[in-house]
Amino acid sequence: MAGQNNNAPVGVFDSGLGGLTVAREIMRQLPSENIVYFGDTARVPYGSKSKDTIVYFSRQIVEFLKTKQVKAIVVACNTASALALEEIKDEVDLPMIGVVKPGAAAAAATTKTGRVGVIGTRATVESGIYTEVLKEIDPSISVIGKACPLFVPMVEEGMTEHPVMMEMIDYYLRFLKKSDVDSLVLGCTHYPLLRSQIADYLGSRITLVNPAYETARGLKKLLEENNLLNRQKEQAAANLYVSDLPERFKAFANSILPIDIDRVKTVNVEQY
Amino acid sequence: MAGQNNNAPVGVFDSGLGGLTVAREIMRQLPSENIVYFGDTARVPYGSKSKDTIVYFSRQIVEFLKTKQVKAIVVACNTASALALEEIKDEVDLPMIGVVKPGAAAAAATTKTGRVGVIGTRATVESGIYTEVLKEIDPSISVIGKACPLFVPMVEEGMTEHPVMMEMIDYYLRFLKKSDVDSLVLGCTHYPLLRSQIADYLGSRITLVNPAYETARGLKKLLEENNLLNRQKEQAAANLYVSDLPERFKAFANSILPIDIDRVKTVNVEQY
Numbered sequence: 001m002a003g004q005n006n007n008a009p010v011g012v013f014d015s016g017l018g019g020l021t022v023a024r025e026i027m028r029q030l031p032s033e034n035i036v037y038f039g040d041t042a043r044v045p046y047g048s049k050s051k052d053t054i055v056y057f058s059r060q061i062v063e064f065l066k067t068k069q070v071k072a073i074v075v076a077c078n079t080a081s082a083l084a085l086e087e088i089k090d091e092v093d094l095p096m097i098g099v100v101k102p103g104a105a106a107a108a109a110t111t112k113t114g115r116v117g118v119i120g121t122r123a124t125v126e127s128g129i130y131t132e133v134l135k136e137i138d139p140s141i142s143v144i145g146k147a148c149p150l151f152v153p154m155v156e157e158g159m160t161e162h163p164v165m166m167e168m169i170d171y172y173l174r175f176l177k178k179s180d181v182d183s184l185v186l187g188c189t190h191y192p193l194l195r196s197q198i199a200d201y202l203g204s205r206i207t208l209v210n211p212a213y214e215t216a217r218g219l220k221k222l223l224e225e226n227n228l229l230n231r232q233k234e235q236a237a238a239n240l241y242v243s244d245l246p247e248r249f250k251a252f253a254n255s256i257l258p259i260d261i262d263r264v265k266t267v268n269v270e271q272y
Numbered sequence: 273m274a275g276q277n278n279n280a281p282v283g284v285f286d287s288g289l290g291g292l293t294v295a296r297e298i299m300r301q302l303p304s305e306n307i308v309y310f311g312d313t314a315r316v317p318y319g320s321k322s323k324d325t326i327v328y329f330s331r332q333i334v335e336f337l338k339t340k341q342v343k344a345i346v347v348a349c350n351t352a353s354a355l356a357l358e359e360i361k362d363e364v365d366l367p368m369i370g371v372v373k374p375g376a377a378a379a380a381a382t383t384k385t386g387r388v389g390v391i392g393t394r395a396t397v398e399s400g401i402y403t404e405v406l407k408e409i410d411p412s413i414s415v416i417g418k419a420c421p422l423f424v425p426m427v428e429e430g431m432t433e434h435p436v437m438m439e440m441i442d443y444y445l446r447f448l449k450k451s452d453v454d455s456l457v458l459g460c461t462h463y464p465l466l467r468s469q470i471a472d473y474l475g476s477r478i479t480l481v482n483p484a485y486e487t488a489r490g491l492k493k494l495l496e497e498n499n500l501l502n503r504q505k506e507q508a509a510a511n512l513y514v515s516d517l518p519e520r521f522k523a524f525a526n527s528i529l530p531i532d533i534d535r536v537k538t539v540n541v542e543q544y
Contacts, residue, residue, distance in 0.1 A: 053515075
């Protein structure tokens, strides 16, 4: 492993465009790292699908990323991190990191009441993965999970500023506001895009944890441990691939990433 | 073609469970017809994906249905009817019908003002297919289309009775209420499940057209023309297949179909 492929890119994948919030954090914290991103826009969303299906899709994507000679893989999707990462990690001869463990560790470090909230897709919340990981860190922590399936389509519909968005936040999070939860994991990569609305609604008593930020920190540590950090001085590159609708994806990528994206390529991921 | 396979089933497919509203109408109007239904729950939704992807998925499903020796195929999905039906009809040696033409014909017969509204997914509305078909029937008709991407996830989230549902209907349909549209096509197979809420909101001046109902009528005519009607006296059977989450699908099917569904089978449709 000793540093032969430090210049190789980091592979990052998600069911769609939400994982770009993770890519953005990696670009901010690790500006020398080249990135190959894959968004599975032909089969998005993952959050309402079964474990078997998500493992099957994730395996195909990992096979695709390997053809790009990636040196490490970031599962930038809470659902795939929750349902597929453990299953496929041992099959892959590369360092891999998901968003769940870094997010859970930050939440455990933040809570004073020992009551942590987790919001995400139905698949992530029903998997119980955040509860499992938080209890491994500290068995005294108790977790309240809540699936919020409409947040993703509302963000993608551009309704984050609309009054109905606040009603939907109230619909899903009212009980959390009344609880003694003091740390809330934004357990879906779209949710950082609702961060200020959720913070306004819940108030300052509840700290919001953004797993994207924590994952980029975790990736840095993982690359250091494996002697894989990129030492280059020049500007790193990002190559973006999707399984459908590259133009819409490109527009979204340019609206949130710190670098210009000229081109997004389409891949038939079912072939892998 | 002369009547050799009258007892063969009719193949019906959709991106997920919405097409069951079409299967329900076929069961009501053609109770002797056996049905093989496929719902692409692993790759749902189609409405926000590209034409190429929807054609590719539809071809795979048609190949699967052919292995079940179907005598005709109903594309019970507005998006696939809009984007894939014309493309693949000539490749398939079976009578095929989609939901768009029957829905458009009923709307053309209903309107007095000559102004027809069409609501559906983004892909269906942006395809302009309803406008095209309505103008073929009567060039003087003008069409107002409106994509309502949040209706499907809200129905699937069980929020049809929630006050936020009425706000979302207001958000999408306010301009239609003020227009001189007098006939509105429910151009997505989920929307009949919102029929009473939409009717309450729009009032009696606007007639709602349900393409599911019209498609079952069109199927009857198509089978008659091809001498393919099933003459059996015994109760017809329905075999349901999905690409993911059969249990959830079964529960939904039993909540809306007039017959009991014991079992829903899972198929890996990518193999076809």
